[in-house]
Amino acid sequence: MSMRIEKDSMGELEVPEKALYGAQTQRAINNFPISDEPLPEAFIRSLILIKAAAARANESLECITPKMSKAIQQACDELLNADDLMQHFPVDVFQTGSGTSSNMNANEVIATLASAYHGSAVNPNDHVNYGQSSNDVIPSAIHVSATLELTGHLLPALEHLKDAILEKGTALAGYTKTGRTHLMDAMPVRLDQTFHAWAAQLQDNIDNLTYLENKTTQLAQGGTAVGTGINAHPDFAIKFAKELSDLTKVTFVPGKNFFALIGSQDTAVALSGQLKAVAVTYMKIANDLRWMNSGPLAGLGEITLQALQPGSSIMPGKVNPVIPEATAMVAAQVIGNDAAITIGGQSGNFELNVMLPMIAKNLLNSIKLLANSGHLLADNAIATLTVNEDKLNQALHRNPILVTALNPIIGYGKAAEIAKKAYKEGRPVVDVAEEETNLSRDELLALLDPAKLTHGGV
Secondary structure (H helix, E strand, O other), rough: OOOOEEEEEEEEEEEEEEOOOOHHHHHHHHHOOOOOOOOOHHHHHHHHHHHHHHHHHHHHHOOOOHHHHHHHHHHHHHHHHHOOOHOOOEEEEOOOOOOHHHHHHHHHHHHHHHHHHHHOOOOOHHHHOOOOOOHHHHHHHHHHHHHHHHHHHHHHHHHHHHHHHHHHHHHHOOOOEEEEEEEEEEEEHHHHHHHHHHHHHHHHHHHHHHHHHHHHEEEOOOOOOOOOOOOOOOOOHHHHHHHHHHHHOOEEEEOHHHHHHHOOOHHHHHHHHHHHOOOOOHHHHHHHHHHHOOOOOOOOOOOOOOOOOEEOOOOOOOEEEHHHHHHHHHHHHHHHHHHHHHHHHOEEEEOEEEEHHHHHHHHHHHHHHHHHHHHHHHHHOOOOEEEHHHHHHHHHHOOOHHHHHHHHHHHHHHHHHHHHHHHHHOOOOOHHHHHOOOOOOOHHHHHOOHHHHHHOOO
């Protein structure tokens, strides 16, 4: 590989001839050969948007010339429309905790491209990074990327999954099944009640994520190095937020307290906690589907999930619940990401949190995994499952727990005797109750009708 010599405040070093980045990026590449994982593309795109918005704000404040601003914006546009964007941003996630290496990576790449548009040298620090610090840029990029991924991907995915569940549940309202608590037989429920409960969980998650959007749209930008705003124009934060809002079509505002947004990552921790709650909901839905689908002969077999692929390399004809299993693994990963983000949030030492890149990577990874698996769960599991009515009814009328409906009439003790006898003899509870009580069969059939029992007192 042919190389060129670049220079920064620490001296000279070799950089690949065709690389758009400069010395500081190359030092980071040399210093952090750890994971071979760059920061997520969503984060890099947000970082570039921040640089474009900063150029526009600095131009309006007469801190850089219109020609300089235009050159920087053109460079940002070129990158955002490039198919090979990520090749220019190779810095490892596990780098300096402020994310300075990634900020300078962006500054250097944009400066190289902008210089060609400008006709003379555009400086990464003095021009592209004017009025900024890694310490306010990187926290802002975390908030911006999280907001855009939430609004653009996760929230629509959750709405899609919720709607699929509601639609399927409504279609299955005529089916009654044995309810289960502790995995043991309990009072009957309708399938629409089961499905609509999942939808209610998802709606709670949507509401909570939407609330947190009001936090992620508050930005540290303008606080510069420690929160005091040193070297930034007094009006930069407001102008920047307006320009970024125009670019993204999402309303961003300056943070209420820059010191808090730079020195902590409380919002990211809170958002991650809510993403963990979504993961727990996904795990609940996935496991319920797996149990209901289990069998087909030796399990519950209440539903049949769509057959998507062979389930075994040795057992012909075996089909597994692959989408719920993949979803459960996503949930486990998101819970793990949250643990890392929680520890990262504790690393706000004095005026700066120093685990910013790791927090960014895990937060965006969680959002991406939940969004993608949500669509798969909706389209390839919920929408396509079928109900095995014979299997439902096989257990439903023989369920001794149905005797619970007789408690107000014959008392708990007598009902328990009937339930035990019905279970021991393998007989329908209505037959045993007819022998053991003074109630007529017609009365018992009305009282023990599983479908009616799903309505409670209604």
